[in-house]
Amino acid sequence: MTAISYLEAIREAIDEEMARDPDVFLLGADIGAAGGAFKVTDGLLARYGASRVIDTPLSEIAIVGAAAGAAHMGMRPVVELPALGSIANASDMLANYVATARYRAGLSCPMVVRGHAGGYGGGPFHVRSAEAGFVHVPGLKVVYPATAEDAKGLMKAAIRDDDCVLFFEHADLYGRIKGVMPAGDHVVPIGKARVAREGTDVSIITYAAALWKVVDAARELALLGISAEVLDLRTLAPLDDDAIEATVRKTHRALVVHEDTRTGGLAGEITARINERCFEWLDAPVLRVTAHDVPLPFARSLEDRVLPQTPDIVLAVKRLVSY
Amino acid sequence: MTAISYLEAIREAIDEEMARDPDVFLLGADIGAAGGAFKVTDGLLARYGASRVIDTPLSEIAIVGAAAGAAHMGMRPVVELPALGSIANASDMLANYVATARYRAGLSCPMVVRGHAGGYGGGPFHVRSAEAGFVHVPGLKVVYPATAEDAKGLMKAAIRDDDCVLFFEHADLYGRIKGVMPAGDHVVPIGKARVAREGTDVSIITYAAALWKVVDAARELALLGISAEVLDLRTLAPLDDDAIEATVRKTHRALVVHEDTRTGGLAGEITARINERCFEWLDAPVLRVTAHDVPLPFARSLEDRVLPQTPDIVLAVKRLVSY
Amino acid sequence: MPPRDKAPVRAVARRGGVAPSAGLSREQKLELYYWMRLTRSLEERLVALSGEEKVVGELFRSLGQEADAVGSCFALERRDVMSPLARNLGAMLVKGATPVEVLRQYLGRADAPSRGRERNLRFGDLARGFIGQLSPLGDMVPVMAGVTLSFRLRGEDRVGLVFVGDGATSTGAFHEGINFAAVNKCPLVVVVENNGYAYSTPTSRQSLARQLVDKAAGYGVPGEQADGNDVLAVYDVARRAVDRARAGEGVTLIELLTYRRAGHAGHDDQSYVPSGEIDTWASENDPLDRFARVLSGREKVPAAELGAIDQRVQAEVEQATALAEASPLPDASDALSGIYADPPG
Amino acid sequence: MPPRDKAPVRAVARRGGVAPSAGLSREQKLELYYWMRLTRSLEERLVALSGEEKVVGELFRSLGQEADAVGSCFALERRDVMSPLARNLGAMLVKGATPVEVLRQYLGRADAPSRGRERNLRFGDLARGFIGQLSPLGDMVPVMAGVTLSFRLRGEDRVGLVFVGDGATSTGAFHEGINFAAVNKCPLVVVVENNGYAYSTPTSRQSLARQLVDKAAGYGVPGEQADGNDVLAVYDVARRAVDRARAGEGVTLIELLTYRRAGHAGHDDQSYVPSGEIDTWASENDPLDRFARVLSGREKVPAAELGAIDQRVQAEVEQATALAEASPLPDASDALSGIYADPPG
Ligand SMILES: Cc1ncc(C[n+]2csc(CCOP(=O)(O)OP(=O)(O)O)c2C)c(N)n1
Ligand SMILES: Cc1ncc(C[n+]2csc(CCOP(=O)(O)OP(=O)(O)O)c2C)c(N)n1
Numbered sequence A, B: 001m002t003a004i005s006y007l008e009a010i011r012e013a014i015d016e017e018m019a020r021d022p023d024v025f026l027l028g029a030d031i032g033a034a035g036g037a038f039k040v041t042d043g044l045l046a047r048y049g050a051s052r053v054i055d056t057p058l059s060e061i062a063i064v065g066a067a068a069g070a071a072h073m074g075m076r077p078v079v080e081l082p083a084l085g086s087i088a089n090a091s092d093m094l095a096n097y098v099a100t101a102r103y104r105a106g107l108s109c110p111m112v113v114r115g116h117a118g119g120y121g122g123g124p125f126h127v128r129s130a131e132a133g134f135v136h137v138p139g140l141k142v143v144y145p146a147t148a149e150d151a152k153g154l155m156k157a158a159i160r161d162d163d164c165v166l167f168f169e170h171a172d173l174y175g176r177i178k179g180v181m182p183a184g185d186h187v188v189p190i191g192k193a194r195v196a197r198e199g200t201d202v203s204i205i206t207y208a209a210a211l212w213k214v215v216d217a218a219r220e221l222a223l224l225g226i227s228a229e230v231l232d233l234r235t236l237a238p239l240d241d242d243a244i245e246a247t248v249r250k251t252h253r254a255l256v257v258h259e260d261t262r263t264g265g266l267a268g269e270i271t272a273r274i275n276e277r278c279f280e281w282l283d284a285p286v287l288r289v290t291a292h293d294v295p296l297p298f299a300r301s302l303e304d305r306v307l308p309q310t311p312d313i314v315l316a317v318k319r320l321v322s323y
Numbered sequence C, D: 001m002p003p004r005d006k007a008p009v010r011a012v013a014r015r016g017g018v019a020p021s022a023g024l025s026r027e028q029k030l031e032l033y034y035w036m037r038l039t040r041s042l043e044e045r046l047v048a049l050s051g052e053e054k055v056v057g058e059l060f061r062s063l064g065q066e067a068d069a070v071g072s073c074f075a076l077e078r079r080d081v082m083s084p085l086a087r088n089l090g091a092m093l094v095k096g097a098t099p100v101e102v103l104r105q106y107l108g109r110a111d112a113p114s115r116g117r118e119r120n121l122r123f124g125d126l127a128r129g130f131i132g133q134l135s136p137l138g139d140m141v142p143v144m145a146g147v148t149l150s151f152r153l154r155g156e157d158r159v160g161l162v163f164v165g166d167g168a169t170s171t172g173a174f175h176e177g178i179n180f181a182a183v184n185k186c187p188l189v190v191v192v193e194n195n196g197y198a199y200s201t202p203t204s205r206q207s208l209a210r211q212l213v214d215k216a217a218g219y220g221v222p223g224e225q226a227d228g229n230d231v232l233a234v235y236d237v238a239r240r241a242v243d244r245a246r247a248g249e250g251v252t253l254i255e256l257l258t259y260r261r262a263g264h265a266g267h268d269d270q271s272y273v274p275s276g277e278i279d280t281w282a283s284e285n286d287p288l289d290r291f292a293r294v295l296s297g298r299e300k301v302p303a304a305e306l307g308a309i310d311q312r313v314q315a316e317v318e319q320a321t322a323l324a325e326a327s328p329l330p331d332a333s334d335a336l337s338g339i340y341a342d343p344p345g
């Protein structure tokens, strides 16, 4: 079996679900003939035709709203937004309309909104992390895979989910990260974190591209005799409280790492949950390694300074274990 | 001196600033002849004329974007949005354009975006708490007063601020809460919390309408011999870390209370900051009393169930002090 | 005095042959009258209940606009899907909403369609083909584009109709939604209900367009305008648009000219309205009066027959009120469930 | 082959008397040529630098669109404010952006106007009257509505001009922004640069409108269309709109028809473009070739004089490149400051 990339894994998942369920269709600007901004949907127009791979005008409000309408009628739209920075245009539609539809009006919205959120070298808009804002909205689910296997399995789960799932993709992982897909119908359940590395001294809780920086840090730390357990959240809403609790009760020390900015980022929420559920198990404060609270600059030297890097993680763990 | 309401205090602040600075002008739908959805701007059209109180089409994207453009040119627009639930329509403009303008392009945005966010009996949209999402965006400032005095003083500070300030108002406080305005040019600095009640056993950190529930709870607790210190944050971005740290170091126990939903609400961020800065001072986990993670229902009985109430606060404090 | 005197109502029915309403039977016309009367009487009851402080939240009136809501929805089949505004009570009744549901919503009862979770007319039922609106205006245009896109994709013989206010035409959602629907040839009728005001904003301050129907060309769709207070003219224009949608010809933009006589909501004193404007519309251009005159005149319906309808409506409202007032208030235990299909762990 | 054959270019210059460009001096016309040539040569240099992997991020070309950017901005005064698109290099040069600034931006240098914080042409300078665009398309329309609102409120004799792509006309921001500007009589010219595509989406899939200028009526503003590859025709239509704005007559919507010859950006293989389309535009409708022919023909400019301009441009590009390549890379220490005017505690 050969390894495929994170990007190919997403495409394979969409392809399999489109083949399996005629109600699944794709909606977005430039997803057909052009195959999407990053070629995620490349080839699907040829395979499924223009009534299942629908190129739209440049209208995020309409794309997301129309997906909701079609979803009410039992279809399963998978929406691509060009850069999830532009998902801000659809905030009202997602937070006010889609998220409340079932509670308020009994309308279901089985739909997926996907696109690249993270990435490097894109500047203040293309890679603006938008996940925390949506995790805050009851009624939405949010996933953000770090591995190719999870990208595929979570996409299949998201398409089958009866609620709206925001599927964040990290542009830098598209080609860089590869994996061998498990045979058969590979579905990764929404809401379950994954222990990416076992350890005993400290728990590093993370998601998306930060996972790979954390894995590098864990390797470095191992050389220093520090055993770090790495938890890849995979799903950000709903959070897997049991998995978070289990790792913290095991190691008594926790670090949360994400590429999103610090204030109001998900690390705060996770810290609060750890504090509520595992206060007595903690031997040190929960620390956060995150992006600085600034818009993400474009030039690589600036960007590297703003985003958390492997040495920052190593340093924070050293602080934790020597606390 | 007579007391004026929270609503009148906001109006008085806007009025004084308009009289003081000819660059201050108002922009929004129905703010002129109708005086705004809640009559906050009532009378200002008559006083300042249609070129300083500008009724606009029903277009939140345009209103906020135009305010930014006028602000670039040195004017100081004060925008009313009808219900800050509808601020979601302006998310892109605020988070992508306004918040990044100075960092990215050296453009300043001295503007205020105000409107009622909280309130009771409004249903899932009119009272959707939107503050946490914006606190997460570097480049924006967020204030949310609980008292009439702060409503006035913070509005004056917001109008004079050289950056964009989101000014959240709570509809239920408009008429219910009154205060006597300090004489003279009453400006409350942005970024400073206020100890609303001194205490020694526990710190309750809160903001906006929840303050009044907390104050009620503190009174009840006093009867039980529990002395609660109450911190009214007033400004949500930037948070007053020093004030938070001071109260927690004093009481060793902290509860965060807000009417916003729990997951991703500001209480998580505050918990993380307390944990980072005061871990060794804590005798108990930081607890959160918040709205449940559901859209806010309309009927009062349902709404009361979803929002945090005074007994919930009392109960949480009891848990904290007996920890 | 039409709301925008620079925008004369084109006699659309006269263009292109016989008006569809010419084919309506006497019974169908009386049915139109029934729906308009029911709308008005039900609202009058709501006004009374509001006076007794029994209505929870604000009351939105369609006084003087009954014809546009009723006439346009009368062109739909049961399988079609419609999305109303806060003022489109008549449209919802035609689509099968019942007076008792409406009353329970306004009284905030546990057995109201939204179980106390939402206000006033914000409820719907896919089985009967209507989707409730939500507060953020304009959002239902994209949603209905998607609903009707699904009809086209699945080859279903169904169309959609979405109402937008004059105010909501200024929203990005309206623009993106109608353009999306047009490009995708969605079987959707977009009805702009121009009642002269969006809260305090007159249509002339909402748009400089000579008439809102002028927006149609910018989307490359047919645009038609009709006198919204002439129920048969409304039916005609809606019916043509519905037929076009059903025939695969996509979107039509309809502007219906009417007038909001009872203000934005209960709290609105309408001090911004030029004096006399409301009275003129009430005395000269009431849609129910006008249609009653047509029925008793051209259609030769005896006064007693119309009176019987009025009485039937009154009895129905009476009965519904009794039922609604006996309904229980929502129970707090219902507040926390039903956010997800499958509650997450 | 125009991008949308159902939308013939109206000879706007012929309507209503003498075209403003008739008043342009020989020197001004040569200046137009200079800006167009500078645009093209600077981009060619960027292509070369990109081939050497020196350009950081993607390169957006305006190949074949130089006339619309240059011609429309030539109608502005220095005090006026303009907001360009990623492809409006020519507009920025006319408004005072320098080649070395552009090169430093694309090479991501510390002394670039955005100091490495933003990409490509995303920079501006209020003193010279241009505001850089940002990624979310359409957003600059509301912003420029506000910029020009401030001109009106302060009684300043200034106008604004904002470019929007055919694609961006589908955004809510465009719709809300132009409508807001129209209603508020803002002195704003909205230029829709219809280059046939938004990434892979042809204009015919962006809107069903016969022509995008048909949107003007829906906003109640004058609409004019011009051949975007005829720099004098562009100047004429822009000049009339600028004059109207200056005279207090508010917004004009201009559609300039042109063609995007070099694809969306570097990575775009344009496989979705019908074969031959690009070649036809290149060989039959290149704006520089066309204007050079006008200059050497009607205006009798000797070939040597045009050649001298070309050489001057070449030298300027050369010099700017040397400067930019010598510029330092951004220093990480600059990454964290300047988010607020007054850094919060
Ligand atoms: C996006 C949005 N902005 C503002 C509001 C506040 N608001 C509620 S109703 C209304 C007036 C609507 O006018 P119109 O669309 O003409 O409908 P009408 O009330 O006349 O039926 C406004 C401004 C809202 N609900 N949604
Ligand atoms: C709101 C928004 N949606 C999507 C994108 C992604 N995007 C960037 S450029 C582009 C095409 C723009 O086309 P057009 O407006 O015609 O301008 P052109 O590239 O032709 O100059 C798209 C879709 C974006 N930048 N902003």
Ligand SMILES: [Mg+2]
Pocket: C165, C166, C167, C193, C194, C195, C196, C197, C198, C199, C260
């Ligand atoms: Mg209206």
Ligand SMILES: [Mg+2]
Pocket: D165, D166, D167, D193, D194, D195, D196, D197, D198, D199, D260
């Ligand atoms: Mg284009």
